[in-house]
Amino acid sequence: MVHKRAVRHAAFPRVSYGPMLQRDQERIANLNYIYNSNDVEAIQMLRMRIAPLFALVKTFKDRGLLVDSIHTSVEEQVAMFLRAVGHNQRFRVIHSTFRRSTETISRYFQQVLYVIGKLRGEIIKPASTNTPPKIKNSYRCFPYFRDCIGKIDGTHVTTKSSAHDASILADILSRPDGLQIPEGNFYLGDAEYACRPDILPPFRKTRYHLNEFSPRQRPQNAKELFNLRHSSFRVTIERAFAALKNRFNVLEQNPFHTFDTQVKWSLLAAFFTTGS
Known part of the structure; x- marks a missing residue:
């Protein structure tokens, strides 16, 4: 048989x-x-x-x-x-x-x-601690953003876990090898971040995004004018995140690696963007 x-x-x-x-x-x-x-x-x-x-x-x-x-x-x-x-x-x-x-x-x-x-x-480190020429040479933004040295933002990456932008910022600032912001300087952040000496967010409950303004809907007061100029510079980092996700599909699609591995490549994707 x-x-x-x-x-x-x-x-x-x-x-x-x-x-x-x-x-x-x-x-x-x-x-x-x-x-x-x-x-x-x-x-x-x-x-x-x-x-x-x-x-x-x-x-x-x-x-x-x-x-x-x-x-x-x-x-x-x-x-x-x-x-x-x-x-x-x-x-x-x-x-x-x-x-x-x-x-x-x-x-x-x-x-x-x-x-x-x-x-x-x-x-992965700041290119300079000086105010960028785009701000320094702009009558619309200088001296209002005189000590700004960059923009900061969070982006959604598909993972098995997530955290609030403010929590991530607090964690990276607390690390010895994390983000170091020179005293007297600051980064521009969106409304997800609290206002602090080194992070400057826009006014809340006030028009902010560029698509909310047009020739027919100009800023109506000082707060809206500030938010418009703030957004026009901070949008640069949003474009950078979009380019990063378009380049590395692993950041945008459903993950199949472990969470620890996801964290590592999310942090290191900027390595390839900077180096290439």
Whole structure:
């Protein structure tokens, strides 16, 4: 009598894998295509231009943050990571492109994510503590925003948990390696933030957003005029967030990674935007 399990297995043909040499050749050809492409193709595949991509790989190698393994180069490790965060692809989808097991892809994804975190303090930092020329040279906004050095805002990223903008700000300001605002300077924030010496929000219960004003609906008082000028500068960061989400789909679509991993890539997405 034949066991039922044996019959069930016999009903499906055994998968026949190709020789490792062929898969290695396909893998090398794929990497050569990626790293020898132009900027348009590189952005479509990895969401980064070629020059910053090479610079990122070189930094990892020069500092010993990532090393070539017997079978996987640093270039491939970085490429697999960028496919995951750039297109929000599952590891089993990336497997079909890079011909690596999901375990291998997952392992290098975590390694690249970790080493990028070690560099965030060098990349994600205010460009200057001086008032931007756009404010300093504007008669509409100077001297009202004389000590403003930037804009601050929160954005919704699809995760398994969330928090209020004010709570996130309080947390990042309390960290030794968090946001440092020089004394006497401030950031522009929206109405979600409380007014404090280093954060200047708009007047509440007063027209604020640009689409609420028009040639026929001009500011009617000093508070509305202030809010209009405040919004015209702070909208820059909203556009930056929109560009960031458009570039890295993992920030906009339903997540399938753990919450800790989501937090790491949400903070580090700015790394790629700054560096590319």
